[in-house]
Amino acid sequence: EVQMLESGGGLVQPGGSLRLSCAASGFTFSSYSMTWVRRAPGKGLEWVSGINNNAARTYYADSVRGRFTISRDNSKGVLYLQMNSLRAEDTAVYYCAKRQGFTTSSADSWGQGTLVTVSS
Amino acid sequence: QSVLTQPPSVSAAPGQKVTISCSGSTSNIGNNYVSWYRHLPGTAPQLLIYDNNKRPSGIPDRFSGSKSGTSATLGITGLQTGDEADYFCETWDGSLNGGVFGGGTKLTVL
Numbered sequence: 630e631v632q633m634l635e636s637g638g639g640l641v642q643p644g645g646s647l648r649l650s651c652a653a654s655g656f657t658f659s660s661y662s663m664t665w666v667r668r669a670p671g672k673g674l675e676w677v678s679g680i681n682n683n684a685a686r687t688y689y690a691d692s693v694r695g696r697f698t699i700s701r702d703n704s705k706g707v708l709y710l711q712m713n714s715l716r717a718e719d720t721a722v723y724y725c726a727k728r729q730g731f732t733t734s735s736a737d738s739w740g741q742g743t744l745v746t747v748s749s
Numbered sequence: 750q751s752v753l754t755q756p757p758s759v760s761a762a763p764g765q766k767v768t769i770s771c772s773g774s775t776s777n778i779g780n781n782y783v784s785w786y787r788h789l790p791g792t793a794p795q796l797l798i799y800d801n802n803k804r805p806s807g808i809p810d811r812f813s814g815s816k817s818g819t820s821a822t823l824g825i826t827g828l829q830t831g832d833e834a835d836y837f838c839e840t841w842d843g844s845l846n847g848g849v850f851g852g853g854t855k856l857t858v859l
Contacts, residue, residue: 664848675850679847691845724793724794735839736786737796
């Protein structure tokens with residue numbers, strides 16, 4: 630069974646940093662692109678960042694480019710999101726999602742999410 | 750403002766049919782596949798439709814998808830109260846070089 634388990638969320642002050650992790654299992658992690666998607670309170674889903682299967686290519690939404698860094702460790706089956714210079718508008722539940730293949734493909738499996746709250 | 754435009758809400762009675770539209774442009778829907786997801790806050794989003802009109806295993810044929818030009822549509826027939834959720838379209842945007850979601854549509858089954 631495919632499973633993704635996010636961790637690392639919490640309360641952080643504006644300007645602070647957090648690193649999210651997503652432990653994947655049940656599939657050949659190194660064969661699939663992965664993405665981070667978030668949903669802020671009262672808002673819709675927002676595509677945040679994506680990475681291809683071998684980490685050669687990374688993609689970012691304009692809202693996080695230059696502040697967030699996506700990475701992966703294929704030997705451990707873990708996806709990461711390093712979040713720096715956090716802002717109140719980054720407050721959201723962050724989901725990791727497995728893509729069917731390329732980063733442009735559909736997200737066929739999702740984690741339960743981890744909550745990030747940016748507040749003083 | 751989302752790159753993809755969806756109606757904020759739709760509603761229909763149990764057993765009826767509803768459609769949800771998703772409008773974009775040539776940089777996104779016009780040149781890429783569209784996916785549809787169902788999401789209830791606090792749970793994991795669920796893929797309903799991929800590659801414009803394909804259903805993953807386990808998704809009933811009450812759910813259908815179509816695409817024409819720069820717009821896509823999700824159809825749900827035989828509505829059930831359990832279908833109440835937020836529905837989102839997604840595709841790739843070649844100009845932004847990233848994925849984009851619609852603003853979401855809240856489905857109410859009256």
